[in-house]
Amino acid sequence: MRTRIPPPRPPVFRGRLHDARTATAVGRWLGAAFAVCFVTGLISHYLQHPPHWLADTLPARPVWGYRLTQGLHVATGLAAIVLLLVKLWTVYPRLFVWPPARSVRHALERLSVAVLVAAAVFEVFTGLINNVQWYPWPFGFIQAHFAVAWIAFGSVLLHVAVKAPEIRAHWSRRSAGTVALPARDAVDRRSLLLATGGAVGVVTLTTVGQSFTPLGATDLLAPRSPDHGPQGLPVNRSAAAAGITARSVAGWRLEVEGPRPYTLTLDELRALARTSARLPIACVEGWSMDARWEGVRVRDLVERAGGHPGRAAARVVSLEAHGNYRVMHMGAEYLADPLTLLALTLNGEPLSLDHGYPARIIAPNRPGVLQTKWVHRLEVL
């Protein structure tokens, strides 16, 4: 006699923690977090990889712009991890309904949810481990995170459109769909939502100090504390990692190419008119920190080479032999800005080798990856 093994049966949930009202309440917050992530992510992407028609009009102000948008991007991305887990837990009985497809429409709806879940999990996971500079995959983080963001964006829109009637019915506690809520179950839901809010609060409070320095004291979980590093500033890529040694910077000269090319020794560069400014390094990986920089205005160097600030753009080349950030393109707005410096000092001391000695770029409202260190050539375009 053969025993028939029954097909796995998904658990049946009768409480209120897995119903449409809970899913809507959590989904609203998750949707808001994703919206902020998407918009700030686009800002970050186009500041780093502008199409050529945009490159010269990217604004160099406000000074703290990128610090704010990237800080928000990482903070809402981390909060979204909590919200996504709660949302998945709330709806998971529905992810296992049997039979898997009741009609073509039902199959399509489920397929769109599968794409949404996969894209959302991919985005928060790759974003999270990018915070610790861990790249255990064969694809490029930037391209993949950007491309999948559009898939996530499209599938969120589709999901909201498909679920619009349910969302509307369960939008608020007094909505039509939820009036007959038994008092006991309502307490359950309130506890879940409070716990979710509490968890988001804890995650935010223990990480946001990496970019919002007033909360530096509670920054326990972020991989870098902004004031930790040589000269009171973290280092993302050290001189050793970039293959820069005291030997490679000995006899350094700044080459400036343009209509009237010239070279300057370090002493000659130091003798030029200097500007001092408080500007942040805002790393795309989430940390940011203000520092006091002093150096020569890039626009002065460009004018001296016969370029017109406001019209000219530049290619900035580092001494580094390899690496994605060896060559940097700088658009006209940045180049003309009086706060865009070829910095020689940091917090009152000459730059340390790790911070880009002898000279590095520091510009307002720019992603950290474009604040090129160990600059040795400026090509005026």
Ligand SMILES: Nc1nc2c(c(=O)[nH]1)N[C@H]1C(S)=C(S)[C@@H](COP(=O)(O)O)O[C@H]1N2
């Ligand atoms: N030549 C060069 N410059 C570079 C980098 C690099 O890898 N090579 N890393 C960038 C990144 S990702 C950041 S966040 C800042 C950090 O500057 P800091 O190390 O002085 O804090 O430098 C930028 N400048």
Ligand SMILES: [Mo]
């Ligand atoms: Mo960075």
